[in-house]
Amino acid sequence: MFxxxxxxxxxxxRQVNRARVMRLIQDKSGIDRTELASLIGVSNAAxxxxxxxxxxxxxxxxxxxxxxxxxxxxKRVGLQIDRSGxxxxxxxxxxxxxxxxxxxxxxxxxxxxxxxxxxxENPEHTLKQIHKKARIVLQxxxxxxxxxxxxxxxxxxxxxxxxxxxxxxxxxxxxxFNLSAKLQNMFGQNISVENVNRCIAMAEIRFGxxxxxxxxxxxxxxxxxxxxxxNEGRVLRGSQNFGGNxxxxxxxxxxxxxxxxxRGCLNTVAAGxxxxxxxxxxxSSYDTINKYRAxxxxxxxxxxxxxxxxxxVISALSEAGSTLATHLLPIIQIMNPEAICLTGPxxxxxxxxxxxxxxxxxxxxxxxxxxxxxxxxITPSMASVYLALSDMVYSPNFNFNQIAQTPIEVRVS
Numbered sequence: 245m246f247x248x249x250x251x252x253x254x255x256x257x258r259q260v261n262r263a264r265v266m267r268l269i270q271d272k273s274g275i276d277r278t279e280l281a282s283l284i285g286v287s288n289a290a291x292x293x294x295x296x297x298x299x300x301x302x303x304x305x306x307x308x309x310x311x312x313x314x315x316x317x318x319k320r321v322g323l324q325i326d327r328s329g330x331x332x333x334x335x336x337x338x339x340x341x342x343x344x345x346x347x348x349x350x351x352x353x354x355x356x357x358x359x360x361x362x363x364x365e366n367p368e369h370t371l372k373q374i375h376k377k378a379r380i381v382l383q384x385x386x387x388x389x390x391x392x393x394x395x396x397x398x399x400x401x402x403x404x405x406x407x408x409x410x411x412x413x414x415x416x417x418x419x420x421f422n423l424s425a426k427l428q429n430m431f432g433q434n435i436s437v438e439n440v441n442r443c444i445a446m447a448e449i450r451f452g453x454x455x456x457x458x459x460x461x462x463x464x465x466x467x468x469x470x471x472x473x474x475n476e477g478r479v480l481r482g483s484q485n486f487g488g489n490x491x492x493x494x495x496x497x498x499x500x501x502x503x504x505x506x507r508g509c510l511n512t513v514a515a516g517x518x519x520x521x522x523x524x525x526x527x528s529s530y531d532t533i534n535k536y537r538a539x540x541x542x543x544x545x546x547x548x549x550x551x552x553x554x555x556x557v558i559s560a561l562s563e564a565g566s567t568l569a570t571h572l573l574p575i576i577q578i579m580n581p582e583a584i585c586l587t588g589p590x591x592x593x594x595x596x597x598x599x600x601x602x603x604x605x606x607x608x609x610x611x612x613x614x615x616x617x618x619x620x621x622i623t624p625s626m627a628s629v630y631l632a633l634s635d636m637v638y639s640p641n642f643n644f645n646q647i648a649q650t651p652i653e654v655r656v657s
Contacts, residue, residue: 258294259640261286265294266325267638269304270350274322295323301648303329303349325350330393330647332637333378334628338400338440339364339415340466340540342374343625346381349393349637351451351629355381365417367410367426375430390647394636395433398440398628399423400470405485407437412486414503415468415536434643436635440464441488442479443627445472448585451630452622453614459581463490465568465591467516467540468503473579491515495571503536514568516543516590522560547593558595565599573607583612585621592616 264284269275281291298304307322327348334345342359359377361370382392401413408424427435445462448454458477464470471490473480480487491511492504499508500521511517517539520526525542546557576584584604590596597615604613614621622630635641 256640259642259644261290262294262298262644263638263640263642265291266298266303266642269323270325270638273324274307276320276322280323297644297648301329301644302326303644303647305329327352330391330637331387332393332629332632333381333395334398334625334630334632335374335378335395336398336440336624336628337370337374337416338398338624339536342370344374344378344381345625345629346385346387347629347633349633351626351633353626353629355385356625357381367416367418367421367423371426371430378431392433393642393647394632395427395431395435396443396628396631396633396635397423397427397435397437398443398624398631399437400440402439402486402489403437405483407485411484434636434641436631438631439470439472439488440624440627441470441472443631444587444622444624445474445585446479446634447622447627447630449474449477450634453619454583454585454612457582459579460583460585461572461576461579461581462585462587463568463572463591464588465515465586465596466588467536467543467590468511469515469568470588473575474581475579490572490575493571493575495567510568510571514564514571516540518564518567519543519557519560519590520546522563523556543590547589561590561593561595562599564590565596566603569600569603573604576604576609576611577607581611583614584609585614585616587616587621592621 261284265280268280268283277288277291277295281288284291295304299306303326304323305326307324308319327350330349332347332349334347336343342361342364344357344359345353346355347353357377359374361373363369399410399413400415401418402411403409403423404411408422409420410418410423411420424435424437427437441462441464444464445460448462449457449460454460460474462472469491472488492502492506492509494508495510495513496508500512501507502509502511520539520542523546525546526539586597586600594617597617601613601615
């Protein structure tokens with residue numbers, strides 16, 4: 245999921261080329277047919293056929309610029325994705341928030357709602373509430389169901405190696421179950437499910453500030469730590485699909501109790517838990533999802549504007565940021581990434597982020613350090629939108645033949 249696509253025996257050449265055409269038009273709005281043919285390496289005739297099909301299906305539209313011309317005075321005809329040509333839903337379920345975003349196939353947000361589940365630790369109840377809210381969003385925006393091309397679902401947990409069943413989601417308190425099948429049955433739509441941190445990482449290198457970056461470490465620092473490792477444009481998943489689980493790297497033998505039940509995890513000394521524990525606000529562990537959410541509110545208060553000048557808070561954040569950098573250093577040196585990206589509600593705090601960077605710079609690392617307080621990092625809610633776009637629209641998996649048979653009757657403004 246959310247990977248760079250490759251040609252294979254099962255992929256028709258036309259589907260692959262169509263996906264490449266659509267991605268290039270999305271990335272380089274205004275590109276013309278000749279440029280597309282040159283970049284993809286196929287004939288002008290082949291590109292013309294694909295583009296004409298996409299135009300007829302209301303996926304692509306032509307743009308004519310009065311300032312551009314070619315030989316014999318003809319106007320240059322550019323191409324862009326039709327913003328009302330199709331839509332995706334992005335759904336995000338993390339311990340502190342559940343959200344739904346409706347976007348068009350350009351990735352432009354049309355509507356966004358928060359879901360406030362009564363019992364977030366009950367997946368059956370929570371998914372029913374998500375489904376109900378999603379239907380409301382689609383209905384009030386008059387989205388034709390044949391133009392809803394897919395749904396991306398980002399979850400604070402890890403899927404099993406089959407990438408279907410939820411295996412490990414301690415922050416949500418959800419048991420093991422086939423999350424993908426459950427969502428498919430509820431929505432009757434193509435759905436792609438992925439860990440939230442991996443979603444953010446892949447969205448960043450595909451659509452965000454680190455486009456074209458092939459090797460990256462992403463750290464999302466909130467009450468706990470999440471991470472994703474990207475190598476050659478692909479997520480490093482590991483044999484059991486738990487790769488990148490940075491928060492549970494052992495940092496202090498026999499240290500504080502972590503949410504996972506073990507002691508001394510990096511979460512306990514380098515994340516939001518470490519900050520509130522150091523300041524005496526709460527224990528560094530939790531028993532239920534409600535306690536987790538209560539501790540997150542405590543952390544939010546500490547990070548609020550009224551606390552920005554509090555030296556004790558700044559000191560605790562600085563210490564946690566430096567500790568994170570120190571313990572990640574061996575992973576960074578082994579992986580040798582192009583970029584390290586720090587984000588999340590704690591990661592965006594300047595005291596934490598600057599301390600993280602200062603510590604890393606002492607080791608003369610030859611990589612870019614991108615901090616969430618300086619660069620616009622993609623949010624979890626938008627990452628779910630990009631998951632849907634990448635897996636189900638700008639992909640050979642795009643069900644073009646079915647879509648082409650059903651022209652648009654309703655347009656969303």
